[in-house]
Amino acid sequence: MPAFTTPALVIRRADYSDYDRMITLFSPELGRIDAIARGCRRPKSPLVNAVEPFTSGEFQLYQNRERFSLEQCQISDSYFELRSDYDRLRHGVYWLKLLDTAILPETPAPDLFITTLRALAHLNYGEMPPELVTLAYELHFMRLSGLSPRMDACMRCGRAIDGDARFDVELGGTVCLNCRSDAPFISNGARRIIMKLPRTPFDKFQLVNDRPEWPEAARLFRDYVNRRMHMERFAPPLPEENGHNENL
C-alpha cells in the first residue's frame, strides 16, 4: 500500500530538520506509525496543525518500504481547550506517554483507540475533575492492555476477598489481611472501584465522584500503572485524600 488513509491520533512529535518533523500516530487498525511530515514547519504548510499532539483525524500517508510520510490530514478534533488549561494538559500529556509506551507497530487496538478519543473528549469538554478522568482512563487502558490487577482474590492464598485488603503492585493484585504482606492497605471501597470501573463507561464516572474512596483508588492505581508500564514518576497530580488512617 504505497498511499493509504487511516484515522489516527498524534501522540508524539519531534523536530527532525529545519522544516520537517517526525510524528508518531496511533491508528486503530495499524497501531503505531512513525511518519515524517515534510515541510510542516514552514509557516504556510497545510500540515502545520496536523502535526500537533492530540490532533485526531483522517491521515493520508505514503509508504515507501519501512518509511512513512504524511501527505495530508483532515482534522476532526484538536482538543484545543487542553492547550490553554495547564492542569488538564498535564493529564493529557500523561495519557499520550502511556500510549507511546504501549502501542506497537502493526498491532491493531481499535477499542483502545475509541476509548482514548472518548476520554479526551471528557478531558477537553467535560465537567469531571481531570484527576477522575485520568483514573478512568488508566483503568480502561490497563484492562484493554490485558494488565488489570486481580482485585477479588488473595494473590498469596487464593481466598476470595470481600472487604479491606492490601494491594501488592509486584504481585499484581490484592492480598488478604490474613496473609503476611508489607503492601499498602486498600479499603473495600477503593478496591471495588479498581475492580468495577474498568468496565464502566466514562459518562458514569460522575457517580464515582461522590464516593470518598476514589482518591485512594487513584493513588494506588497510579503506582500500579507506573510500575507496570516502567514509567518514571512523572505524572499529573493526584486528587487530595481526606487524611483517613492508612495503617490498619
Ligand SMILES: [Zn+2]
Ligand atoms: Zn491470603
